[in-house]
Amino acid sequence: MTRTLDDLQETPSQTAGPYVHIGLAPGAAGFDIYERELGHDIAGPNAAGERIRIEGIVMDGTGSPVKDVLLEAWQANAAGVYAHPESPGAVEGGFRGWGRVITDFETGEWGFDTVKPGPVAGRNGTVQAPHINLWIVARGINLGLNTRLYFDDEAEANAADPVLTLIEWERRRATLIATRSERGGTPVYRFDITLQGGAETVFFDI
Amino acid sequence: MTEAEYYQRDRGRHPPARDEGYKTSVARSPNYPLISLENSVSEITGPVFGHGDIDPLDRDLLKNYAKHGESPIGERIIVHGRVRDENARPVPNTLVEIWQANAGGRYRHKKDTYLAPIDPNFGGCGRTLTDADGYFYFRTVKPGAYPWRNGINDWRPAHIHVSVFGHAWTQRLITQMYFEGDPLIATCPIVNTIRDKAAIGQLIAPLDRNASIPLDSLAYRFDIVLRGRRATLFENRLEGN
Numbered sequence: 118m119t120r121t122l123d124d125l126q127e128t129p130s131q132t133a134g135p136y137v138h139i140g141l142a143p144g145a146a147g148f149d150i151y152e153r154e155l156g157h158d159i160a161g162p163n164a165a166g167e168r169i170r171i172e173g174i175v176m177d178g179t180g181s182p183v184k185d186v187l188l189e190a191w192q193a194n195a196a197g198v199y200a201h202p203e204s205p206g207a208v209e210g211g212f213r214g215w216g217r218v219i220t221d222f223e224t225g226e227w228g229f230d231t232v233k234p235g236p237v238a239g240r241n242g243t244v245q246a247p248h249i250n251l252w253i254v255a256r257g258i259n260l261g262l263n264t265r266l267y268f269d270d271e272a273e274a275n276a277a278d279p280v281l282t283l284i285e286w287e288r289r290r291a292t293l294i295a296t297r298s299e300r301g302g303t304p305v306y307r308f309d310i311t312l313q314g315g316a317e318t319v320f321f322d323i
Numbered sequence: 324m325t326e327a328e329y330y331q332r333d334r335g336r337h338p339p340a341r342d343e344g345y346k347t348s349v350a351r352s353p354n355y356p357l358i359s360l361e362n363s364v365s366e367i368t369g370p371v372f373g374h375g376d377i378d379p380l381d382r383d384l385l386k387n388y389a390k391h392g393e394s395p396i397g398e399r400i401i402v403h404g405r406v407r408d409e410n411a412r413p414v415p416n417t418l419v420e421i422w423q424a425n426a427g428g429r430y431r432h433k434k435d436t437y438l439a440p441i442d443p444n445f446g447g448c449g450r451t452l453t454d455a456d457g458y459f460y461f462r463t464v465k466p467g468a469y470p471w472r473n474g475i476n477d478w479r480p481a482h483i484h485v486s487v488f489g490h491a492w493t494q495r496l497i498t499q500m501y502f503e504g505d506p507l508i509a510t511c512p513i514v515n516t517i518r519d520k521a522a523i524g525q526l527i528a529p530l531d532r533n534a535s536i537p538l539d540s541l542a543y544r545f546d547i548v549l550r551g552r553r554a555t556l557f558e559n560r561l562e563g564n
């Protein structure tokens with residue numbers, strides 16, 4: 118008999134369920150418990166770069182808005198540095214690069230305020246276009262879904278991005294690109310996510 | 324700086340996106356296959372939390388929502404364990420968050436309309452950071468089972484939802500912890516989204532008599548394993564190959 122490897126194996130995932138807000142966003146669940154809820158401020162007050170708003174909706178396979186989603190964002194600062202010891206460089210004081218938002222229970226809309234990230238290094242000397250990593254959990258989602266948000270005003274960088282160009286179905290690349298507009302002087306990027314169907318957003322196994 | 328990649332996720336141990344037994348998954352599961360990415364700095368980094376982010380009381384669900392001098396009703400338990408990676412290395416200083424129903428199976432959430440009452444002294448959420456050995460603990464009450472609209476008579480086994488970050492975006496994980504001996508585990512459509520029986524076993528916390536506090540609380544042990552990372556010996560670095 119062959120010896121087996123003695124590595125441990127990853128704990129299996131389970132859905133976050135309908136009441137994920139209790140643990141991760143208790144204020145939204147309707148009660149006050151923590152002095153500081155985490156994930157409200159991605160960039161902090163000192164971050165350089167353009168202040169932007171990102172917003173959208175998550176739709177299921179029937180085109181209905183999903184109203185119990187929790188999204189987390191992970192991004193670099195405007196100089197392309199992540200707030201982590203393995204990302205070369207330094208970030209501004211108060212820049213965490215991570216955020217957590219939930220969808221509105223009535224409308225399904227979500228949104229967060231941040232700064233536009235800069236390009237970050239890719240593998241083997243390539244450069245990745247500015248992007249925000251997103252992670253989506255909800256009732257009915259058994260394992261968190263990973264995707265990326267890119268910006269439509271970065272067409273040149275997007276065309277050379279090593280991840281976008283990896284997507285063989287060219288028409289699907291557009292599902293990862295947020296659309297810029299302006300509201301009250303603030304740039305707003307719209308990023309709707311489709312969980313299932315022809316216009317399905319690209320999800321990654323990272 | 325190591326810049327080594329994380330092990331590929333073994334998706335055979337995780338539930339598939341679509342499982343007809345768990346009805347909500349049918350319209351919320353992608354049809355197209357996931358695009359597999361080699362790790363870049365975007366995946367091997369992740370948020371860092373510190374003691375300034377949380378209060379030590381946040382891990383004590385017996386106290387963190389109770390009125391002064393009062394306690395929630397239910398079976399007092401300790402839930403504890405270690406967070407390690409697949410190489411059995413401890414994952415220190417990582418954020419572990421939990422949420423759960425009260426002893427009657429009712430959540431403190433405006434969307435929960437189950438007729439079992441709210442406990443005025445129980446919130447149902449907690450969080451803590453692992454110590455240098457990857458160890459964590461919570462004090463809480465054992466949650467009750469509750470019904471849910473899937474099949475008309477489906478009941479969730481008692482469970483605690485657990486969220487863990489690890490040190491990289493690739494390690495981010497949400498799961499559920501079940502309790503040893505609960506007969507509802509075998510019939511639960513959400514548990515059974517996991518095909519691999521051994522993997523299900525990893526979610527069932529055994530009673531840990533050694534960690535119980537005599538005349539106070541029983542204990543359950545829930546160890547968590549996050550994705551491991553390659554050694555940096557050969558051609559498995561992000562750059563330089």
